[in-house]
Amino acid sequence: MPQNVDSCTTLVFFVNGKKVEDSSVDPEWTLLTYLRTKLRLCGTKLGCGEGGCGACTVMLSSYDRAHEKVVHYSVNACLAPVVAMHGLAVTTVEGIGSTTTGLHAVQERLARSHGSQCGFCTPGIVMSMYTLLRNNPKPSMADLDEYFTGNLCRCTGYRPILEGFRSLTSEATGGCGKVNCCRNSGQISPEANTYDSGPVDNTSCNTNEVTGIANDLNGETDVCDVLCDPSQFKPYDPSQDIIFPPELKIRNDLDNQYLELRGPRVTFYRPTSLSQLLHLKTLHPAAKIIVGNTEVGVEVKFKNQVYPVLINPTNIDRLTSIQLEESGVVFGASVTLTTIEDTLRDQVNTQPEHRTRVFSAVLEMLRWFAGKQIRNAAAIGGNIMTGSPISDLNPLLMAAGATLTLGSQGGGERQVVMDQHFFTGYRRNIVKPEEVLLSVHIPYTQQDEYFLGYKQARRRDDDIAIVNAGFRVRVRPGSGEVTRLDMAFGGMAPTTVMALNTMKELVGRLWDASLLEAATSLLLQDLPLSPSAPGGMVEYRRALTLSFFFKFYLSVRGWLSERLPQQVAPLTKEEELATQIHRHTAPSSTQLFQKVPPGQSPVDPIGRPITHTSALKQATGEAVYVDDMPTFSNELYAAMVLSTRPHAKILNIDESEALKVEGVERIFCARDLPGERNITGSVVPDEEVFASEKVTCVGQLVGLVVAKDRATAQRASKLVKIHYQDIEPVIITIQDAIHEKSWWEPCTICNGDTEAAFSTSDHILEGEMHLGGQEHFYLETNAHLAVPKCEDGELELFSSSQNPTKTQELVAKALNVPNNRIVCRVKRMGGGFGGKETRTSVVSVPISVAAAALGRPVRIMLDRDEDMVITGGRHPFLCRWKVGFTTQGKFRALEVDIYNNAGCSLDLSVSVLHRAMFTLDNAYKWGVVRVTGYACKTNLPSNTAFRGFGGPQGMMFTEDIVSRIAAFLNLDYVQVAEQNLYESGDVTHFNQVMENCTVRRCWEEVLTQSKYHPRTAAVHQFNKENRYKKRGISLVPVKFGISFTATFLNQAGALVCVYIDGSVLLSHGGTEMGQGLHTKMIQVASRVLKIPTEQIYIAETSTDKVPNTSPSAASASSDLNGMAVLDACTKIMERLQPYIEKNPKGTWKEWIKGAYFDRVSLSATGFYKTPNISGYNFERNEGRPFNYFSYGAAVTEVEVDCLTGDHSVLRTDIVMDVGDSLNPAIDIGQIEGAFTQGLGLYTMEELCYSPEGVLLTRGPGTYKIPGFQDIPKEFNVSLLRGAPNPKAVFSSKAVGEPPLLLAASVFYAIKQAVGAARADQGLHPVFQLDAPATSARIRMACQDFLTKKIESATPGTFKPWSVIV
Ligand SMILES: Cc1cc2nc3c(=O)[nH]c(=O)nc-3n(C[C@H](O)[C@H](O)[C@H](O)COP(=O)(O)OP(=O)(O)OC[C@H]3O[C@@H](n4cnc5c(N)ncnc54)[C@H](O)[C@@H]3O)c2cc1C
Ligand code: FES
Ligand code: FES
Secondary structure, eight states: OOTTOOEEOSEEEEETTEEEEESSOOTTOBHHHIIIIISOOTTSOOSOSSSSSOTTEEEEEEEETTTTEEEEEEEETTTSBGGGGTTOEEEOGGGTOBTTTBOOHHHHHHHHTTOOSSOSSHHHHHHHHHHHHHHOSSOOHHHHHHHTTTOOOSSSOSHHHHHHHHTTSTTOOSSOOOTTOHHHHTOOOTHHHHTTTSOOOTTSOOOOOOOSSSOBSSSSSSEEOOSSOGGGSOOOOGGGSOOOOHHHHHOOHHHHOEEEEEOSSOEEEEOSSHHHHHHHHHHOTTOEEOSSOTTHHHHHHHSOOOOSEEEOOTTOHHHHOEEEOSSEEEEETTOBHHHHHHHHHHHHHHSOGGGGHHHHHHHHHHHTSSOHHHHHHOBHHHHHHHTOTTOSHHHHHHHHTOEEEEEETTTEEEEEEOSTTTEEETTEESOOTTOEEEEEEEEOOOTTEEEEEEEEESSSSSOOEEEEEEEEEEEOTTTOBEEEEEEEEESSSSSOEEOHHHHHHHTTOBSSHHHHHHHHHHHHHHSOOOTTOTTOOHHHHHHHHHHHHHHHHHHHHHHHHHHOTTTSOOOOHHHHHHHOOOOOOOOEEEEEEEOOOTTOOTTOOTTSOOOOTTHHHHHHTOSOOGGGSOOOTTOEEEEEEEOOOSSEEEEEEEOHHHHHSTTEEEEEEGGGSOGGGGEEOSSSSOEESSOOSEEOSTTOEEEEEEESSHHHHHHHHTTOEEEEEEOSOOOOSHHHHHHHTOBSOOEEEEOSOHHHHHHTOSEEEEEEEEEOOBOOOOSSOOEEEEEEOSSTTOEEEEEOOSOHHHHHHHHHHHHTSOGGGEEEEEOOOSOOTTTTTSTTHHHHHHHHHHHHHHTSOEEEEOOHHHHHHHSOOBOOEEEEEEEEEOTTOOEEEEEEEEEEEEESSOTTHHHHHHHHHHTTTTTBOOSEEEEEEEEEEOSSOOOOOOTTTTHHHHHHHHHHHHHHHHHHHTOOHHHHHHTTBOOTTOBOTTSOBOOSOOHHHHHHHHHHHHTHHHHHHHHHHHHHHOSSEEEEEEEEEEEEEESOSSGGGOEEEEEEEEOTTSOEEEEESOOOSSSOHHHHHHHHHHHHHTSOGGGEEOOOEETTTSOSOOOSOTTOHHHHHHHHHHHHHHHHHHHHHHHHHHOTTOOHHHHHHHHHHTTOOOEEEEEEEOTTOOEEETTTTEEEOOSEEEEEEEEEEEEEETTTOOEEEEEEEEEEEOBSOSOHHHHHHHHHHHHHHHHHHHHTOOOOBOTTSOBOOOSTTTSOOOOGGGSOSEEEEEEOSSOOOTTSGGGBOOOSSHHHHTTHHHHHHHHHHHHHHHHHTTOOSOOOOOBSOOHHHHHHHSOOTTGGGOOOOOTTSSOOSOBOO
């Protein structure tokens, strides 16, 4: 501490209006940990811990004394150090409303619009919206776009969230969101009356005045289009918002205090003057200066860094001020990115255009820089000083010639230009350890200067760059001759680099085609990239540098043509389009469904879009997930010790250092589970709880550290040293497995003589396709709490598991007790998607072992990176096929070998493979089929169930084959597909007869609804006129078999308890993970019991209420449990019948009372097993694996930027057969959510593994799931009407998985667009495009004059950074 300074050692801040004073706060704690652990405010969630998901969003408020106003901004509580809250007010989701005190408008609208499914993202989304409203009570949809860039949701597909909040914007319509929505004009669109006889006009809408929960279009048809009624929303009243603590307004001493907060390992300083700051940096040259902590926080959390001294310079004027100077703007190093945006926008709006070209480029770049929460917290200084090679600002600042002012106590101030000399190596620069970056000068541009920046990422919003660039050119007035050129690139070297030789060589040249030719050749020399370069995608990255320059070249040419029209030709229309920047538009949508039949009792909720039963609690943060449960006083926390080798013998485990950590209770490993107890496995016992002698993948559990708290356990777990001896072979990829013939017993479905069928085919095509894996990315990671009862081996496990019975069984086995001593309880999960069906036991079993051994409760919630590494995901698949067909496109024969990458244990891989084989026909008659499946055993973590369970892969390959046949025959895809579609009575390749087949109805309706044919013509026209942007439109159908293919799983139980007051407690075997199962089950019970849904409650799923349940999976939970609930409720009603007959005008309560006093049992169990299914016999090709099939069809149109590989989904139309929907809101939510998840699978989500099998993409920073802006700009969903399903409860149909497959339409639309680009180059129309269709794959498939310049490295001559598994 500097002399003569009084330091404050007590942290003071406000949370939800209450003052918090803490003199023993640990500077290592984040705000999130503090809120959840110390203040027990558990509404704010931990989804990733790295600022990438937004589940932890809270609002910070401070008083801006200079402008005398309160400032509100959203931040990620998982990165914000709690000690940085001094003098601030924090508002969490609990602070704005609750179900007891009343919901805030934001909470209510999100919940009522069906925008909350599992609810784990919901508090964060609520807080982003709330912050926006506090800053702007009437925002636009564009503002929403900006505020949600840092929030992810894995369940909803975002549409209902945006629609719910639309009602709070200036664009509130209560309608579909289209510009000319009839609600805007108060008119009903003419199409409303003609819907049944003609196509929906999608340039308009199809809505009606709101009259009730479910609304019909014209009073005559059976169509409804209103899932919630905005007119019922409570108005938003800003005056009711929580007030900024008056004390913080009055007192300025908190702002001026020199803060010194000491923890066991870290001290935090907040100086208030520059001299104090420089003094501290001299005393502690290794200290980290933290502003947003968005870099440092991630390093501490995920790279195990400890920085003993942290200095926070946010209260030093010099570092927070902004100076407008003649030559440019000077930003203090601690100015946040949001403030920079505001300042530069102001400059752009007020200064002459030519002066602010750099500013415009910075603004554009900031639009794509991280999420709003990060931009609100992070500073420009942190971005520069971190020196990340993919920093977004550094290329712009270098190309612009920004100047930095550095200061130190001993050396005074000095200025350095950000040029090629500034960065000296990976995350290193010329700034001395004792120096501080004080400010950054960003210059104005001059009349003859032009400036642009570019960035390409995996996902447009909130993603780090693959490559980015800043370009500045200065030309001689009147001639267009280059007098200066600056080009800086990120993502091409360990630092941001300048293309020095190109810059030099081009000076003196005219801006013409020869310059372009020279520049692209020179750039390749200036920016070499080793084929093994970290980050991979080497050819793509090189191509991007050329594409960016080409775009810049065109833009400059366009600019010059305006200045020198005699000398420079204007851009053509297609060139103009190539230079256009991507702009978001507010999405529009429609949802159409069948209205309930006339005369249905108003109490009967079946078929009505009622709200998810937990939605309101989820929106207020009151919904309890496992990690929100209060702690026991003697509770311990567990952390996992994981293998770091793919295949190795364990020589020795050294626990000594870990055991020295204070607070460590015990370390468990294989020695603690002797013999059989250590053997586990969900299907076959081929796994170990703790690896004993060898490990077979990276991420396998070797030990478990149990300690007093999370931080201690995690710290100690990193100190356990395992010594290995590697074992050969190491099998990582499917290709490796094929080479080693490493698979479980292959299986074949064959329905005839394929050779004979090929011989009668006009044409035969062969091909192959690979589809990558997918991470579940449920927002709530694995969380479990094991509570031993210390009596007779009893243990209660609170678990985030889709499969309580299997969990119970595996825990009992490991503890060597009968199943009846273990109770597994599941209240809700923050998403599951199959990832919590079997792999949760990898976590829940060992912590139960620890809890039982120690006789104390043990809790765990995995970090996001651990969860991703340990639990496996969707199987990558490879398909090799041969198809025979006629010249007209009629399919004759199909022969397929499919391989999945199962990982190191069997788990569900063979069942997943079977499902892929069963789905391989998709919706078509193929004639003779022979398909052989191989589940490949590799050294990856075991892959497992994931929504669709092999279906999305099988169907994807089919569509690939169809699209290639169409391309080969030069026929429209629809023409080929249509003639082969299944009809009722057809027989599948696995010999099941199709009954009530509605696929053609879905197909035809979606063709009409989407106006497929005229739009296809328009797409062709667009493609004719444009070279650098291409469009594609694709239609895909889907057929999906419903039932577990393991026949015994097709059973379910329920328990109904009616209490004397008439309230009903319902239990059934299914778990709630956001899919709305409990809501549907309550609806079923409500219809049978004829009482309102409010009287029925589901508390949890528990093995002591309903035993021997099947996992909530296979889309079958509503079918199975619904029938069991119906059965149980019917029994109750039968028992009540005499009382109803005796007193027909009586009330429910009266009948219950009567029955009770007559000693009639008021609880009943229900049971159901699916009739008429028999599994499938591969040898005899017979059986009936499925109860029925679900059908649907989708049309998607996309636009592809052929120069960068970027794409936008312009529009999707879906028609889905869900039978008579139990709840259209939930079903449409499932369709939209599944489709969006499929969109991620097929186009964006890419798991990268190192050649050694180490997962490189371990969090939202590197693994990209779709965000708000990735959904179709226009998204229309309709449920097929008049298609009751006789095979399931109340004629409904399963919905959870099938719509995911429809996202293949996005992939095939992209492929079509790429095909159009390739056609321009004269390339063959039949080509292979593997999935996902990432920007890299798209760009490299769109070969052109730029990609031709790039030489490919010969495979085998280098070690790639990542491999395709
Ligand atoms: C989810 C997420 C998304 C991101 N997205 C992007 C993105 O799209 N593009 C991008 O470029 N970056 C991105 N980042 C990186 C990061 O947000 C930025 O680099 C940010 O600008 C860092 O600022 P900060 O204030 O949080 O830095 P801090 O973490 O507080 O500090 C970072 C480093 O800078 C040093 N430092 C800070 N100020 C000074 C100073 N005045 N003098 C000397 N040293 C100083 C610190 O000592 C520390 O080493 C992302 C980060 C996260 C977590
Ligand atoms: S938990 Fe903070 S952003 Fe994910
Ligand atoms: S509701 Fe958004 S992640 Fe589940």
